[in-house]
Amino acid sequence: MASRWHAGAPLRAIALALLLALQALPASAAELVGRVVDALDAKVFSGATVTMRGIDRPGRAARTDANGFFRVPDLTPGSYVLDVRLPDGRAFVARLVMLANRRTQFLELDYSRAVPPDDDEDY
Amino acid sequence: MRSIGIAAATLLLTLGLTCAGTQAGQDDDAPFRSDGKTRNAADPIYFGHKLADFVMNAESETGLRLLPPTGTELFAGQRFDLRIETQIPAATAPRLARIRVNGRDFTEAFQRRITQEGVGPESGTPQSELLYGATARNLSFDRPGHYEVEAVVTVDGVERRIVNRYDVAAAPNPAAPGAARKLVFFLGDGMGVPMRTAARIVAKGAFEGRVADTLAMEKMPVHGVSRTTAFDSIITDSAPGMASPLSGMKQSNNALQVGVDNTPENALDNPRIETIFEYMKRAHGWKIGVVTDAFLVDATPAAVQAHNRARRNYTNIAQQMIGHYDDSTDLKKTGYASLAALSQPLDVLMGGGAVHWMSEKNPDLKNFYQYAKGGRKDVDLVTEVAPAQGYGVVRNLDELRAAPNDRKLLGLFTGEFRSTSSGLGGDNLPGTLDRLISRGAATIRGKGVNDAEIGMNSAPPQGMGCGATVAECFRRVPMKTEMVDKAITVLDALVAGSGRKGGGWMLMVEQSQSDKFGHILEYDRAIYEVIELDQTVAATAKRLAGDKRALMVVTSDHAQPQTIIGVALTGALVGAPGGCFTTSDGNYPITLGSAADRDRPCALQDAIGTFNDATFPTYEDKNGDGFPDDPDPAIKLIIEDGGRPTYSTSFLTNYQPLKPSASRDDNGKSTEQSALPNPKRQPEGLLMTGNMPTRNVAGGADKTGGAIDIAPHSGDDVLVSSQGAGAQHFAGYYENTSISVRLSRALGGDRPRVPAPAKAGALVGW
Numbered sequence: 001m002a003s004r005w006h007a008g009a010p011l012r013a014i015a016l017a018l019l020l021a022l023q024a025l026p027a028s029a030a031e032l033v034g035r036v037v038d039a040l041d042a043k044v045f046s047g048a049t050v051t052m053r054g055i056d057r058p059g060r061a062a063r064t065d066a067n068g069f070f071r072v073p074d075l076t077p078g079s080y081v082l083d084v085r086l087p088d089g090r091a092f093v094a095r096l097v098m099l100a101n102r103r104t105q106f107l108e109l110d111y112s113r114a115v116p117p118d119d120d121e122d123y
Numbered sequence: 124m125r126s127i128g129i130a131a132a133t134l135l136l137t138l139g140l141t142c143a144g145t146q147a148g149q150d151d152d153a154p155f156r157s158d159g160k161t162r163n164a165a166d167p168i169y170f171g172h173k174l175a176d177f178v179m180n181a182e183s184e185t186g187l188r189l190l191p192p193t194g195t196e197l198f199a200g201q202r203f204d205l206r207i208e209t210q211i212p213a214a215t216a217p218r219l220a221r222i223r224v225n226g227r228d229f230t231e232a233f234q235r236r237i238t239q240e241g242v243g244p245e246s247g248t249p250q251s252e253l254l255y256g257a258t259a260r261n262l263s264f265d266r267p268g269h270y271e272v273e274a275v276v277t278v279d280g281v282e283r284r285i286v287n288r289y290d291v292a293a294a295p296n297p298a299a300p301g302a303a304r305k306l307v308f309f310l311g312d313g314m315g316v317p318m319r320t321a322a323r324i325v326a327k328g329a330f331e332g333r334v335a336d337t338l339a340m341e342k343m344p345v346h347g348v349s350r351t352t353a354f355d356s357i358i359t360d361s362a363p364g365m366a367s368p369l370s371g372m373k374q375s376n377n378a379l380q381v382g383v384d385n386t387p388e389n390a391l392d393n394p395r396i397e398t399i400f401e402y403m404k405r406a407h408g409w410k411i412g413v414v415t416d417a418f419l420v421d422a423t424p425a426a427v428q429a430h431n432r433a434r435r436n437y438t439n440i441a442q443q444m445i446g447h448y449d450d451s452t453d454l455k456k457t458g459y460a461s462l463a464a465l466s467q468p469l470d471v472l473m474g475g476g477a478v479h480w481m482s483e484k485n486p487d488l489k490n491f492y493q494y495a496k497g498g499r500k501d502v503d504l505v506t507e508v509a510p511a512q513g514y515g516v517v518r519n520l521d522e523l524r525a526a527p528n529d530r531k532l533l534g535l536f537t538g539e540f541r542s543t544s545s546g547l548g549g550d551n552l553p554g555t556l557d558r559l560i561s562r563g564a565a566t567i568r569g570k571g572v573n574d575a576e577i578g579m580n581s582a583p584p585q586g587m588g589c590g591a592t593v594a595e596c597f598r599r600v601p602m603k604t605e606m607v608d609k610a611i612t613v614l615d616a617l618v619a620g621s622g623r624k625g626g627g628w629m630l631m632v633e634q635s636q637s638d639k640f641g642h643i644l645e646y647d648r649a650i651y652e653v654i655e656l657d658q659t660v661a662a663t664a665k666r667l668a669g670d671k672r673a674l675m676v677v678t679s680d681h682a683q684p685q686t687i688i689g690v691a692l693t694g695a696l697v698g699a700p701g702g703c704f705t706t707s708d709g710n711y712p713i714t715l716g717s718a719a720d721r722d723r724p725c726a727l728q729d730a731i732g733t734f735n736d737a738t739f740p741t742y743e744d745k746n747g748d749g750f751p752d753d754p755d756p757a758i759k760l761i762i763e764d765g766g767r768p769t770y771s772t773s774f775l776t777n778y779q780p781l782k783p784s785a786s787r788d789d790n791g792k793s794t795e796q797s798a799l800p801n802p803k804r805q806p807e808g809l810l811m812t813g814n815m816p817t818r819n820v821a822g823g824a825d826k827t828g829g830a831i832d833i834a835p836h837s838g839d840d841v842l843v844s845s846q847g848a849g850a851q852h853f854a855g856y857y858e859n860t861s862i863s864v865r866l867s868r869a870l871g872g873d874r875p876r877v878p879a880p881a882k883a884g885a886l887v888g889w
Binding site: 001033035037038039040041042043044067068069102103104105106108110112114119120122123 | 164181183184185186210211212250355356360361376377378383388389390416418421433434435524546548550601638639642643833835836
């Protein structure tokens with residue numbers, strides 16, 4: 001049943017084409033677009049601050065707009081820890097891998113996913 | 124450059140499918156999930172400097188995605204909402220370029236439908252026009268087959284493309300020979316394999332290594348294994364843990380029969396999917412019901428027919444359960460016509476949590492149900508709505524028995540309201556062990572219903588509506604067997620009364636406290652819950668034994684990180700001198716029992732027999748009710764947890780359920796003590812250092828909020844056991860989303876081969 005979706009082209013040729021295509025992609029300095037929300041409380045947070053701690057690279061900071069979005073341009077690919085502070089003072093930590101082969105990367109920072117449930121009944 | 128990127132994505136897709144396909148087994152549907160491979164959200168998995176993120180099938184530059192998620196396992200005729208959206212704001216308003224299904228253009232039909240639905244929640248319009256987002260509601264694929272849905276959106280002058288693939292099975296056909304006409308779907312919440320094993324050892328015993336008898340769920344002839352991973356986490360909560368199996372769509376934690384979307388400000392406008400319960404009621408006029416010992420609107424029962432991105436929207440979910448849409452209430456009529464057309468009201472529903480159903484002004488809420496505060500502010504569903512919709516409403520066992528069989532039934536029973544108990548909460552029915560004690564059928568280390576330690580021989584705290592004593596109120600809460608027996612009687616009568624040819628019913632039975640007691644590390648109570656579920660399975664199997672069109676399935680939404688570590692001599696535990704947690708020099712004795720430790724400060728550890736020193740427990744059932752008469756016999760089973768808050772344990776059963784941690788006081792208020800044990804619970808016990816996130820440990824993660832004082836779920840696979848009509852479809856090792864399609868096969872949708880794309884049907888419902 002599954003084989004219906006298999007490609008007919010030889011595997012080796014596809015791998016070669018993929019390698020060539022990846023070489024043509026931008027190698028560094030991607031833009032992060034993020035959004036700070038709480039899916040469980042049905043909220044988007046404007047005025048939240050997001051501070052990025054790069055591992056072995058400088059940190060960056062951003063603030064969310066009216067729809068909860070923030071942008072951090074020219075990010076070096078690699079791993080980051082994000083400290084998110086909501087306008088009401090609540091805070092949480094999130095994680096991000098900026099990939100090398102991307103021009104833009106999107107990240108939804110959802111409070112309800114980043115912290116344990118507020119209540120036993122949310123388990 | 125962008126076109127090269129798209130080409131690369133396409134090649135990645137092709138390569139991924141080819142590689143995965145060569146290893147795919149019969150039940151492995153990986154090839155249908157792995158297209159795209161854009162990585163666009165964070166995942167909380169952190170190993171050193173390597174961070175894993177969340178793979179999602181979305182176009183990378185705009186976050187363009189298509190819902191339902193690719194690979195969603197559908198059956199023909201099953202309704203779903205088709206949503207197309209971007210996640211990254213553009214410079215100018217994006218617009219839909221085209222949508223194609225197996226190469227056939229549906230752009231005009233989609234646009235027309237969005238126009239008909241209008242701007243707002245019906246079509247899921249984003250607040251910012253710089254995001255694209257549109258949902259066409261209640262569509263379906265009309266025939267089995269493979270479907271490829273392609274959406275193209277023009278964003279700032281560039282066409283962005285996304286493709287999802289769906290494998291659509293045959294629709295249920297109850298007229299088919301041998302098709303199931305009655306389904307009881309048992310769900311042991313948090314019931315991992317160790318808890319099934321524990322229940323068998325405790326309830327059935329063993330002799331010379333052989334079990335004296337097996338659980339009813341073990342006697343079932345067909346067993347499978349289900350993978351419980353949620354859409355966005357390897358650990359599922361109880362919402363997608365139940366929602367995904369009943370609809371075939373992997374869902375996010377906290378989500379009930381909906382997908383993700385770019386309008387997080389509205390939890391009710393997300394793209395929805397029809398459950399197999401809803402389908403059978405809508406398409407074939409079947410009757411549907413839920414029975415639970417949790418509060419009725421809890422995630423597991425709600426997953427049967429409610430749709431909400433936020434499982435905690437309880438008052439809204441209660442209205443969906445009985446189909447009450449009104450603009451003056453929490454569930455509006457305006458903007459949610461498509462929801463009303465999709466969500467099918469339950470015919471039988473029983474559980475706890477009257478607070479989500481009754482007005483704050485209803486005196487029963489306090490006097491009968493023992494709520495000191497709370498209640499609805501908009502409408503009283505119990506007095507103003509349910510009777511008018513034809514439901515009989517019952518509050519206790521006597522009323523349940525007396526309720527007419529030919530009428531829809533809403534049962535709301537009293538919860539675990541003892542003010543001396545913590546951890547379960549007044550929304551949930553008292554646990555099995557506690558109900559048995561109230562009926563005089565069990566004790567804890569000899570203490571029974573009239574002993575002060577048990578806390579039942581006193582007046583209820585808020586009024587005597589449910590009884591003169593706590594025990595009397597608890598005695599009137601039906602056991603699971605009594606609830607299910609009545610539910611089946613009513614469903615049978617409703618089907619007979621409908622006069623519809625090919626009629627049938629589906630009942631979901633949840634044992635909730637197997638999970639809720641696991642969370643608070645009340646292991647012995649959790650075992651009693653599994654035994655009660657098994658007794659219900661046995662009683663139902665007996666009742667349906669002569670019915671060749673009946674199907675029973677037993678599974679779990681997820682496991683907990685519990686495991687059997689050995690046994691203990693209860694007398695040694697009771698007699699232990701303590702000293703495990705108290706100390707004279709200010710340090711806790713973390714390492715105990717070493718050769719140099721002459722004082723052996725913690726006798727408790729020596730009382731535990733592990734590995735080859737684990738002999739057989741001595742539980743007794745002298746009254747023959749199938750439950751141990753006492754959870755602390757001479758030798759008892761010991762369970763421990765792989766995920767836990769800091770707590771102390773003497774391995775004995777608490778006289779009443781108690782929270783393990785000190786992070787909240789008796790009123791639920793945070794005390795900032797999450798790293799310390801509850802001083803009221805076995806303070807003489809062993810200190811078990813927690814491995815859950817904490818907020819008051821120096822150097823810990825900066826997290827505020829969150830209930831971090833209980834054990835979590837685990838990511839283990841769970842068993843699926845079945846017997847009866849179509850049970851054979853549940854053999855195998857599969858995603859939990861596969862359960863919906865397997866049910867559709869058992870309900871007559873059996874078909875050996877799925878047609879190729881060229882022979883597939885069309886997207887219908889416009």
